[in-house]
Amino acid sequence: MIRRFVKEDTYAVVATWRSASALAHPFLTQAFIDREAENVRNVYLALAETWVTEIDGEVVGFIALIEDVVGGLFLDPAYHGKGYGRAMLDKAVAERGALQVEVFKENGSARRFYAAYGFQGSEEFTHELSGQRTIRMTFTPS
Secondary structure (H helix, E strand, C coil): CEEECCHHHHHHHHHHHHHHHHHHCCCCCHHHHHHHHHHHHHHHHHHCEEEEEEECCEEEEEEEEECCEEEEEEECHHHCCCCHHHHHHHHHHHHHCCEEEEEECCCHHHHHHHHHHCCEEEEEEECCCCCCEEEEEEECCC
8 A cells, every 4th residue: 555654654754764775785884874864754754745655554654746757666675576667656546647767877686677667767966965876867758
């Protein structure tokens, strides 16, 4: 089930972010991950419209939208490959239509996931806070 985030989901969302980030972002420093976890908890969730994926009463993933930008889509690694990530993108497209996302260049699994959905890379730049190369990808529904 995909539903709107409520404040009580915060711990589960941050835990999901950490576990998914550990798999997807091994190239980021622990200091950066720790700072970003606090930003997820204290800044990003307040700025975004966030939806969570809940299975058997447990939050296992989330998608955060800031206007037409996917600010984050993270899923507990135990649930990868089961269609939940695609379902969250379907929800975002239903809510917003065309979307953008920024993905670290070294995060090949995320780039493949978004490309399989139909996103196309449109610009490459350096992510200021991490120093990592990042690709902006866009999706336009047909």
